[in-house]
Amino acid sequence: MRLENLRQLPSVDGRAPRVALLVYNDFSVDTRVLKTAYSYAAAGAAVRVVAFGTFEGKEPGLTVLDGGIEVERLPLVELDHTLPRLGSTARQVVARARGALRRGSRRSVTAGPTAPTTSDARTEATAQTRSPQDGDLGPSAGSTTHSTPRSTPAVPAGLKARVVGLWMRMHYTVRLGSFQLRAVRSLRGWRPDLVHANDADTLLPAWLAGRSLGTPYIFDAHEIWTARVKAGSRPVARRWEAWVEKRLAPRASGVTTVSGSIVDWLHRELRLAAAPTLVRNVPVGPAPVVSDPAATGRLRELAGLGADTRVVAYCGAVTINRGIEQTLDALELLDPSTHLVLLGRGSQAYRAVLDARVAAAGLDDRVHFVGIVPSDEVPATLRDADASVIFSRPVTLNQRFSLPNKLFESIHAGLPVAASDLPDIASVVSATGAGQVFDIDDAQTTADAIAAVIADAGTYRAASAAAARTLTWQNEVDGLLRLAVAALEGPGRS
Numbered sequence: 001m002r003l004e005n006l007r008q009l010p011s012v013d014g015r016a017p018r019v020a021l022l023v024y025n026d027f028s029v030d031t032r033v034l035k036t037a038y039s040y041a042a043a044g045a046a047v048r049v050v051a052f053g054t055f056e057g058k059e060p061g062l063t064v065l066d067g068g069i070e071v072e073r074l075p076l077v078e079l080d081h082t083l084p085r086l087g088s089t090a091r092q093v094v095a096r097a098r099g100a101l102r103r104g105s106r107r108s109v110t111a112g113p114t115a116p117t118t119s120d121a122r123t124e125a126t127a128q129t130r131s132p133q134d135g136d137l138g139p140s141a142g143s144t145t146h147s148t149p150r151s152t153p154a155v156p157a158g159l160k161a162r163v164v165g166l167w168m169r170m171h172y173t174v175r176l177g178s179f180q181l182r183a184v185r186s187l188r189g190w191r192p193d194l195v196h197a198n199d200a201d202t203l204l205p206a207w208l209a210g211r212s213l214g215t216p217y218i219f220d221a222h223e224i225w226t227a228r229v230k231a232g233s234r235p236v237a238r239r240w241e242a243w244v245e246k247r248l249a250p251r252a253s254g255v256t257t258v259s260g261s262i263v264d265w266l267h268r269e270l271r272l273a274a275a276p277t278l279v280r281n282v283p284v285g286p287a288p289v290v291s292d293p294a295a296t297g298r299l300r301e302l303a304g305l306g307a308d309t310r311v312v313a314y315c316g317a318v319t320i321n322r323g324i325e326q327t328l329d330a331l332e333l334l335d336p337s338t339h340l341v342l343l344g345r346g347s348q349a350y351r352a353v354l355d356a357r358v359a360a361a362g363l364d365d366r367v368h369f370v371g372i373v374p375s376d377e378v379p380a381t382l383r384d385a386d387a388s389v390i391f392s393r394p395v396t397l398n399q400r401f402s403l404p405n406k407l408f409e410s411i412h413a414g415l416p417v418a419a420s421d422l423p424d425i426a427s428v429v430s431a432t433g434a435g436q437v438f439d440i441d442d443a444q445t446t447a448d449a450i451a452a453v454i455a456d457a458g459t460y461r462a463a464s465a466a467a468a469r470t471l472t473w474q475n476e477v478d479g480l481l482r483l484a485v486a487a488l489e490g491p492g493r494s
Helices: 031-042 079-111 118-129 157-190 200-213 235-251 260-269 299-303 324-332 348-360 375-382 405-412 423-432 443-455 457-468 478-488
Strands: 018-022 046-052 061-064 070-074 194-198 217-221 254-257 310-315 338-343 367-369 387-390 417-420 435-438
Touching (some): 018 031, 031 194, 194 478, 200 217, 217 235, 217 478, 254 260, 254 478, 260 423, 299 310, 299 338, 310 443, 324 338, 324 348, 324 443, 375 405, 405 417, 405 423, 405 457, 417 423, 417 443, 435 443, 435 457, 443 457
Parallel strands (some): 018 194, 194 217, 217 254, 310 338, 310 387, 338 367, 387 417, 417 435
16 A cells, blocks of 8 residues: 655654554454554554454464554454353263263162162163253263153243353453453553554553553544444443543544544534544545546456446445345336446345345346455446445434445546435535435435436546545545644653
C-alpha cells in the first residue's frame, strides 16, 4: 500500500515515534486498521499492531508486513474449546471409576461363597448396560453384555440451552479479558509514544497502559459500541461497556469515527469536550476511473455474463439486514435483461435461504454469487457494472447511521449508485450527484431508482468520477494525523 505526501509526525527524543494500534480481531481482513497502520508508517512512525491469534486463524506471535509494520498477535483463553474437552475427560473418569467398581465386585464374588446383594447386582447390571448416550463411555471394548440400555431422564432442553448460554457468555468474557491483560503487558514492554484504540473493547488496555507509561491514546470508534448487534439481552455486559466508553472515551487525546451522525451521537452521549473527527472509511486513491480510465472491470467475467445484459452490482457481506431480499423484490420488477451480481461472501445457512428465495421467484438465471476479491481490487472489479445498489436496513442505530465502504468503492469504480434513503448515505449521494436514493420499504421505488440511474448512466458516471478524485483515504486520514501530532506534542511530550 503506497501512501505519499501525508502529514508527518514529530520525532520523540530524536527518533521516530512509536505508535501502537490495538484491535480485537486477528487483523486479517480489517481494512480500516490496515490503512491506519500504513498511514502512521507513511507519516514517519514505527508501527506495531497488537491483535490476537486464534486456533483456526492467524497464529500468535510477531510478524512483519511489507513496509516494516509489525503485527503482534496475542494468544487467547478459549473456553469454548475447553468445554468439549472437560466433557470428554469427565466421561472417561466416570467410565474408569465404574470399571474399577465392576472389577472389585467380580473379585469379591470369586473370593467367597457369599452372593452379591440385590442392590449390588442392580448397580453392576446398570453400569454394564448403560449406553454412551447416558453420559459415560458405556461397556468396555470386548464386553459380551448385550442387554437393552435402561431409559434415563433426559436433561430438559431449556436447562441445557441456559447452561450452554451461560458458558458461552463466560467464554466471551474470559476471552476478551485475556486479550486486554496481555495487550497491556505488550504495550508496557514495547513502550509506545501513542496508542490508537480501535473500538471500545480496546479502550481499557489503552487507558491502563497509558496510565502507567504516561502515553496518550486516540479512540477510533468504528461504530456505536452499545448499539451493535449481539445475541441475548446481555444486561450486565451492556452496562459495563457503556460505563467504560463513557468514562474512558473523554480521556482520549482525540476521538475519530466513521459517519457524521455518529460524530453527533458520540459528542452528545459521551459528553466529549470536542466533536469527534470524521474519518470516513474510503478507499486509498487514486480511483481506477481517475488512474486508468481505460480499465474495463471484471464483474461480468466472474458472473459469466456478456455485454448484452444489464448488471446491478451488490458489494459486501452476504448477510441479513443488507437489503438483499428487498433487492431481489426490486429485481423482479426490472427488465428481464437486468441481472444482480453479488461480490462478497456469507454463511452457508444464509446462502441457502437466499437460494430458496431466488428459486421461488424464478430468478435463478438472473442472480449470480461470485465470491470475493482482495479488498483493494474491489473498485476495479466493479468497474464494468451498469449500477451499484447500496441497501442498508436501519435495524439498529449503527445501521441507520452507516456509511458503508461499498458506497465509496462504487464511486471509485465510477458507477451510478442507487442507495437507501438513510441520512449519511443520502448525504454523500446528494453531495456527489453520483446517483439516486430510494425508500427501503418500497420495492417499486427501489426498482425505479435502479432503472433511472442506468438510463442516465453517463451523467452519474461522470459525477462518480469527479467525486472519486477527492474522496480518498489520503484526504480523510489527515484529520487523524492532526490529532496524532497534537497528542505527541502535548504537555510533557518531547
